[in-house]
Amino acid sequence: MAVHGKKSLFRSLAVASSVLTGAALVACSSDNAAESTSAEGGMTSVDMVLPATLGIDWAAFLVAADKFWPEMGLDVSGIGTDGSSNVVQQIVAGNADYGAASAQAVYGGALEGAPITAIAMLTHGDVAMLSVPADNSAIQTAADLQGKAIGVTSATDGAIPIVAAVMNSVGVTEWDEPIVGGGGAAVVNAFQTDQIQAYAHGGGDMAAMEMGAGMELRSIMPEEFANLPGNMMVVPDSLLEDPAKTEIAIKLASGWLQAADWIMTNQAEAVEIVCQQAPEGCTDPETASYSVDLASQGTEPIGDRWGYIDEQSTSTLLNAVYGTMEVPFGDVFTNDYIDQINSTR
CATH class of the missing domain: 3.40.190.10 (Periplasmic binding protein-like II)
Known part of the structure; x- marks a missing residue:
């Protein structure tokens, strides 16, 4: 599915039943x-x-x-x-x-x-990271993602609207957002089979990628969105x-x-x-x-x-x-x- 511009995928803060015991x-x-x-x-x-x-x-x-x-x-x-x-x-x-x-x-x-x-x-x-494989990615900056696929952890991932803002800031107008999960072997496979060229994720997904699946990542997040x-x-x-x-x-x-x-x-x-x-x-x-x-x-x-x-x-x-x-x-x-x-x- 191609993504054009910003789209809202945030759940509203509706009053919900407690999940506490x-x-x-x-x-x-x-x-x-x-x-x-x-x-x-x-x-x-x-x-x-x-x-x-x-x-x-x-x-x-x-x-x-x-x-x-x-x-x-x-x-x-x-x-x-x-x-x-x-x-x-x-x-x-x-x-x-x-x-x-x-x-x-x-x-x-x-x-x-x-x-x-x-x-x-x-x-x-760690609210939103945008990364590529450290060793062999041709993507040098976020601006290189025009028409590319950015893997996301889920359809409601909080990184999605931030990625949209990043794309807008660097002039990227079209990209795909396949769901690849929260780090690990499935994401590594998506990179290796060229299903995705970048990965939008949170800080907690880094360990699954780098230690669990053995793929070191390199950030391409623009400075104004990096911290x-x-x-x-x-x-x-x-x-x-x-x-x-x-x-x-x-x-x-x-x-x-x-x-x-x-x-x-x-x-x-x-x-x-x-x-x-x-x-x-x-x-x-x-x-x-x-x-x-x-x-x-x-x-x-x-x-x-x-x-x-x-x-x-x-x-x-x-x-x-x-x-x-x-x-x-x-x-x-x-x-x-x-x-x-x-x-x-």
């Missing part, structure tokens, strides 16, 4: 308090809702939970859900106070009237009126970002910590080390103000996804807490 919902329900203070040691137990089940690709969270949040007096549990939109839904429904969700899901919630705010950027760069914001620290607006809960949100963001920075220079110890907490992903030590390294690249703090939400790159992403900035950036994203996030230790 009943026990998890009770644990994170605002009615039962999203955090509680233990009598022993004065630790505050906090639930943080995540867009996926915890695994080794959540290295910054796992290291923060082991090394950094306890030093701040927090005992943090990660509650996995079915995607970023579901994180937003849980917060809007009052089932959670703290979450990590993609910038586009947070903004999608705001477009639907959700009273939520993102206070820090936690990850970046788009990923997951944000998101809270309900009402929480920011509560100083104690706001302090917890600041500590959650700070601990996550400190852990992300620490991993960059302590990878061996980070792999050990991660594998203790997520052993199911560490059956092969080499793959585990690669996965932690890959995850750390998407969480490494940018610039001097860790967690800073850049308006230009965020707008680039959201205009690609929604074709509008109907709700102003400042109504959804704030950097008002960045100084506190950076000074909290």
